[in-house]
Amino acid sequence: MLDYYDTVLLAIAAVMIAATAVSVHPLIAMYEGLAAGSLVATVFLYEILFRKPPTEPTTSTTAASVVVGIGWLLTLLLFV
Numbered sequence: 001m002l003d004y005y006d007t008v009l010l011a012i013a014a015v016m017i018a019a020t021a022v023s024v025h026p027l028i029a030m031y032e033g034l035a036a037g038s039l040v041a042t043v044f045l046y047e048i049l050f051r052k053p054p055t056e057p058t059t060s061t062t063a064a065s066v067v068v069g070i071g072w073l074l075t076l077l078l079f080v
Helices: 004-022 030-051 061-079
Strands: none
Touching: 004 030, 030 061
């Protein structure tokens, strides 16, 4: 049976597959669809890494902000 973290990981995969499927449309380039999908997948990743981690959450919010910020920065670099 799937637990919470398995379903969130499946949601990340589903978002990326949907982004690839949307990229088939002639008005949307592949990199645009994948960039949008990675932004949505970042929300799920933030959920399982920082809001409901499988271990005790950190008392420092700086690490969470840095990791999410780096993810957004890399996504923006890939988009440009």
